[in-house]
Amino acid sequence: MRYSSQVKPISYLRANTAKVLAQLAGQREPLVITQNGEAKAVLQDVASFEETQETLALLKTLALGNQELAAGKIKSAAEVATRLRANRATD
Template identity: 55%
Template sequence: MRYSTRIKPISYFKANAAEILADLSEGAEPMILTQNGEAKAIVQDIRDYEKTQETLAMLKILALGMEDLRAGRVKPLEEVVARLKDRGQDENG
């Protein structure tokens, strides 16, 4: 992703907020906002933000699973399936 053309001072955002939000909703890349020449915030479409959050959640789940695997906190598939079948039979009579 190239953000070089999407870096603007906060004053630009204040003056053009409606246009920027419309551009974002139409698929424009996120915009980096600066204050006193320093990057301070990123403005992006809510759908893109939600996708990013979902991706991060999935990566966290994957990392936790890999941690469990390395620590030996796993069970063979056959054992899990057998336990689920036994549990289902206990509940059904």
């Protein structure tokens, strides 16, 4: 995706807020807002933002798992199954 086609000055946002919000929801592409010719913010529809946050959470979980794997903090499936059976027997 090229963000260069989705760049607007802050004055455009002020003058066309409703139009911008409708466009964000319809196209589901972020909009870069500039101030004095410099990129200052990115606007995104709520659904896309939530998807991004969920993706980041999954990636963080994977990264933590890889760190634990590299540190040797792993257990075999058999060990986990034995532990689960033991916990179930005591409940």
